[in-house]
Amino acid sequence: MKIPSTTEGRLENLSQTIWALEEAHRNEPLPPLERLNLLRSHYEIQQLREEELEIPKKDRSFLYLNENSKVQVLLVHGGHSTPASFIQLGKRLYRAGMTVYATLLPNEETVGFQRGGVPWQLSRAELEMRYDLLAHLGENTHVVGSSFGAVLAIGLAKVKPLKSLVLLSPPLRPTLGFAERMALTWKKLFPQLFENMVASTPHRWMADRYTALRVARKTVRELNCPILAIHARNNMEIDHRGLELIRRHARNKSSKALLLDEGGHKLMHGKSAAKVEEEILSYIQAQS
Numbered sequence: 221m222k223i224p225s226t227t228e229g230r231l232e233n234l235s236q237t238i239w240a241l242e243e244a245h246r247n248e249p250l251p252p253l254e255r256l257n258l259l260r261s262h263y264e265i266q267q268l269r270e271e272e273l274e275i276p277k278k279d280r281s282f283l284y285l286n287e288n289s290k291v292q293v294l295l296v297h298g299g300h301s302t303p304a305s306f307i308q309l310g311k312r313l314y315r316a317g318m319t320v321y322a323t324l325l326p327n328e329e330t331v332g333f334q335r336g337g338v339p340w341q342l343s344r345a346e347l348e349m350r351y352d353l354l355a356h357l358g359e360n361t362h363v364v365g366s367s368f369g370a371v372l373a374i375g376l377a378k379v380k381p382l383k384s385l386v387l388l389s390p391p392l393r394p395t396l397g398f399a400e401r402m403a404l405t406w407k408k409l410f411p412q413l414f415e416n417m418v419a420s421t422p423h424r425w426m427a428d429r430y431t432a433l434r435v436a437r438k439t440v441r442e443l444n445c446p447i448l449a450i451h452a453r454n455n456m457e458i459d460h461r462g463l464e465l466i467r468r469h470a471r472n473k474s475s476k477a478l479l480l481d482e483g484g485h486k487l488m489h490g491k492s493a494a495k496v497e498e499e500i501l502s503y504i505q506a507q508s
Contacts, residue, residue, distance in 0.1 A: 227268055234268075237261045255356045256287060262353050263321075270324060278304045281324045284314035291362070291508045292354045295322035296347060296376075298367030299340075299429065305366065305488050312497050316505070319357060323350040325372075340372070340429050347372050351380055359383070362504050367391060367458070367485065368429060374436040377443050384474075384507040386500055387449040388487045392437055392462030440465055446474040448503045450496055452483030474507065 238261045241254055250258065263283045270280045279302035293313050295306040303310075303322035310320040325343040355361045362384045365373030370390035377385050440447070447470050451460040466477040478499060483490035488497075 227272065231265060231268055234261045234265050238265075250356065252357075256285070258356060259283070259321075259353050260285070266323070275302075275324065278302075278307075279324065282307070282310060282320075282322050284310055284320040286314065286317055286319045289317055289319045290358055291318040291360050291504065292357050293318050293320050293504060294347075294351055294354050294361065294363045295320065296363060296365035296369035296373050297322065297325065298369045299343075301367065301369070301486075305486065306364075308493070309364070309488055309497055309500065312501060313504070316501055318504070319354070321350065321354050323347070325369075340368070340432050344372055344375055347376055348380070351376060355380070360508050362386070362507070364388065364500060365390070366488065368432075371429070371432050371436045374439050374443070375432070377445055378439050382445045384446045384448065384504060385443065386503065387447065387466075388496070389451055389455055389458055389485050390436075390449055390462060391433055391458045392440065392465050393459040437465060441469040442471075444471050446472045446503075446507050448476050448478070448499065450478045450480065450483075450487060450499060452480045452485075452487060452490065452492065454482055455485045457485040476503070 238258060241250065241258050241261070260283075263281070266281050281303055295303065295310060297303055297305050303324055306322045310322055313320045323346065325346050351361070351363070359381065360383050361381075363373045363376060363382050364386040365371070366388040368391065370387040373385060373387065374390070376382070447466055449463055449466040451458070451463050453460055460479055463477040463479060466475060470477075480487075480492045480495070483492035483496065487493065490496075
């Protein structure tokens with residue numbers, strides 16, 4: 221009989237804990253303490269898996285759990301990023317008394333082009349699962365998405381009840397260069413040839429996700445939750461005029477579109493990072 225390794229033993233124990241919790245309350249809501257234990261157990265399994273995959277510690281998922289908090293925030297990183305981009309914001313929200321969960325999604329940063337690329341639907345499915353775990357703690361759940369993470373967050377808001385939605389540098393009007401436009405044209409006209417030509421290039425990432433961008437542009441007009449969208453004029457990757465979609469079509473009267481002079485694409489690391497943090501914190505508190 222094979223003796224389980226330490227990791228295998230921990231995974232088995234955590235899996236049994238999760239099964240026991242869910243089985244014991246299959247036909248009734250989980251008590252508050254059990255909800256916390258369920259989230260902790262799933263998070264610990266996630267940490268073990270990321271360790272096995274040799275994800276650098278700074279890029280792994282993080283959970284800042286305030287046991288007495290009535291506000292939960294899910295942070296969604298971009299397509300070429302990791303939860304590391306949200307560490308400072310996460311700490312700020314945690315100090316304000318909120319529970320904060322930044323989950324590592326499968327993307328090109330964590331899997332890489334060399335392994336064949338990652339369909340965006342895989343990240344979307346992972347995000348929904350993590351949202352459900354966090355939302356077990358209560359209805360006051362907010363979501364913050366950055367770059368392509370904002371697109372995923374918009375899709376999540378269509379199918380899940382959010383207290384508010386924060387979009388950082390949302391690519392609602394992406395800036396496409398000549399190569400990107402050509403990739404999209406080839407994909408539409410000659411899909412198989414497109415696959416053969418750009419299967420291992422960055423253009424596959426863009427073309428694959430452009431469908432999600434188009435859907436997000438339509439979906440954002442249908443959302444009823446409050447939306448805060450923040451962009452910077454000096455964002456060279458995404459046209460800030462996409463904010464007009466929020467200004468003109470957001471249904472909730474508490475929605476807000478903020479255009480900063482500086483900050484670049486990665487707002488949490490730009491010159492306006494402190495202001496962005498303050499805006500997010502204030503907005504979530506106002507909607508809670």
